[in-house]
Amino acid sequence: MSIATNNIAFNVDEIRKDFPILNREVNGYPLVYFDNAATSQTPKQVMDAIVDYYSNYNANIHRGVHSLSQEATDKYEGARRKIQQHFNAEKAHEIIFTSGTTHGINLVASGFASILQKGDEILVSALEHHSNIVPWQMLCEKTGAVLKVIPMNEQGELIYESFEELVSEKTKMVFLNHVSNALGTINPIKKIIDKAHEKGAAVLIDGAQAAPHIKADVQALDVDFYVVSAHKMCGPTGVGVLYGKEEWLNKLPPYQGGGEMIATVSFEKTTYADLPHKFEAGTPNICGGIAFGAAIEYMNSIGFEAIARYEDELLDYATLKLQEIEGMKLYGTSREKTAVISFNIEGLHPYDIGTLVDKMGIAVRTGHHCAQPIMDFYKIPGTVRASFSFYNTKEEIDRFIEAVKKAKSMLS
Template sequence: MLDIQSIRADFPILHQEINGKPLVYFDNGATSQKPVVVIEAIEKYYKEINANIHRGVHHLSQVATDAYEEARLIVKNHINAAQLHEVIFTSGTTFGINLVANGFSQMLKEGDEVIVSHLEHHSNIVPWQFACERSGATLKVIPMNEKGELVMEAYDQLLTDRTKLVAVNHISNALGTINPIREIIDKAHKVGAAVLIDGAQAVPHIKPDVQELDCDFYVFSGHKMCAPTGSGILYGKEAWLNKLPPYQGGGEMIKEVTFEKTTYACLPHKFEAGTPNIEAGIVLGVAINYLNSIGFENIEAYEKELLKYATEKLQEMPGIIFYGTSTEKASVISFNFEGLHPYDVGAIIDKLGIAVRTGHHCAQPIMEYYKIPGTIRASFSFYNTKEEIDRMMDALKKAQSMLS
């Protein structure tokens, strides 16, 4: 059992009022809040060890380099990567996907196929459209059903020996659906395709084991798991990372540079051009250690309890419409009220201190499937409470009454 009040004490931002009402933060799918240990680690970096890394012989540079590489080791152990150099620091999920897609755009050819799913965030659609446009490959889509689940029978039909890559999310940001990624990976590998998993929405809730999953790439952002914005990870199997060309040119990613020819550094530096977001990389390690101190089994169990409680409470309201009713779900609820625009509801409950996300959640194909402009999305984290859900319910009832 989690000591929720003790955990909430770690998050200063939660203890404030919005428009005279206690803040209820249910927009964790967009970004998580930061605990004191993370905030203090950011301050410590700039107060005590701020220096560029990998390049200096002076003391501060060595201390900063050691801290940065220690964070890489923390990530490697957390996701169970086989090799430390399979962990690439990025600015976030979007950067990681674009890095891989750019590499594949130079390896794909006309007649090849890339598969994504109907449940993807735009960041796992648009880069693959770019790759296909540049290479002449074809983009195919795994369809979804009314419950917000992928139609796996259709996926079986899409896979052929022309399939070169499958890119799907672990958990849908818009609906909370947990996809059967192990099955997706296994089937893709049988036809010789590589697999990229967008783990942005998964890593705040569960601990991925990339070796057990056997994925070829796994990407995620730090800011959704209590770390600073501008931090992220691309995990890639060594063999695949060696095949991909560099994404950016500059310092750090080179071995030798002449005007006639440049040779590239070994992994992971081949993909880490320029001065990185050093503080964010270091503090990502701090955030991961914090989450592991709470325990992902505890986080997952508690968030399921919150999801169940909120779902039951919402089901009691008249005119409620749920989107995404998959059996396997993370702590995300997308819903609307019949006849009401989600933006109007969100604006009213904001005045009552309730922070939710309204709109298409960068997942317009999902909204087009349901023929709606968007949804109200409440996304819960381990520092939320049932009492906060009750406050949201009171605010939703008031909004429904005002708008009906």
């Protein structure tokens, strides 16, 4: 299938050649990988960047005067600039390398421990991953701040009117995801950011699930913090970024102490380095950062508009096909959503379905997807989640549907 965009043809068959893992078999069947919301697959262009680093200029960065160190530093800081440009941050030092989304959220939560006071309020949405719930609960325990929850409806959408009622001058921070990992719902984050700012609250957006599908412009959003992980975007595991407005990053204290984040050290007093190094203690995941830059380049070479259009086609196709299965119930039916389908079949446990389709070479996720409050809302133990990427095909969806039908007949 081809989609024309900016005079470049989107050809899924050609794209699939970039992903060696898609050629393997699982349990005697060609792999169908529908667990992209957990982690995306890695193209050879990103693997080449990893091999190139360890083969040709593996060295520690920033502190060395020798050539390898300087080359590694240039590549690492070049990756930071690529990420800055992708998210349209105003300044490169507003991009902080982290180990992933969870690290970025915890960094901000730790910083706000010195800002929040007893009785202050912070808002989190009912659609959050545990990583965007637990750090704020811990923060409330430390500070005496109060955590309030923006509720959701049966379609898996946030109830904006309830948010308007909850947010007030007492609200110091609002946290929510751009896209729900469990349901695929795209939240109206711009509207929420603007309303929160009217009340003087800062906003952190968990962009982990949005970043593979949506090119977020942090300046247009006017968001205070935006966090992502590379492994959702065709990059390696163990690396991500926190975007933060310079004014906020300057207000927050360092998250960790050690090398690189200091300006001067004596036994009497230590002064801290300027951004971004203030938040990047120790030797970073140099190769990971460089590979993240390569992944950003790769996805932009395909084009996010083309990716979104193609994935929407996959979502619509899979939704129609699944609805033909008797007893099937979809969770998360928001009009605005990414290519994620969560479902159950009446009388069957999602784990059993996932186990059986795996025997047919199909990888899906089952369980509560680190979003237990969502499952509690629907009064279910979990769901089967199929999440698609731009390298998946309708033919793979057909195989998936047949596998689900077969699993149903075996379990009924």
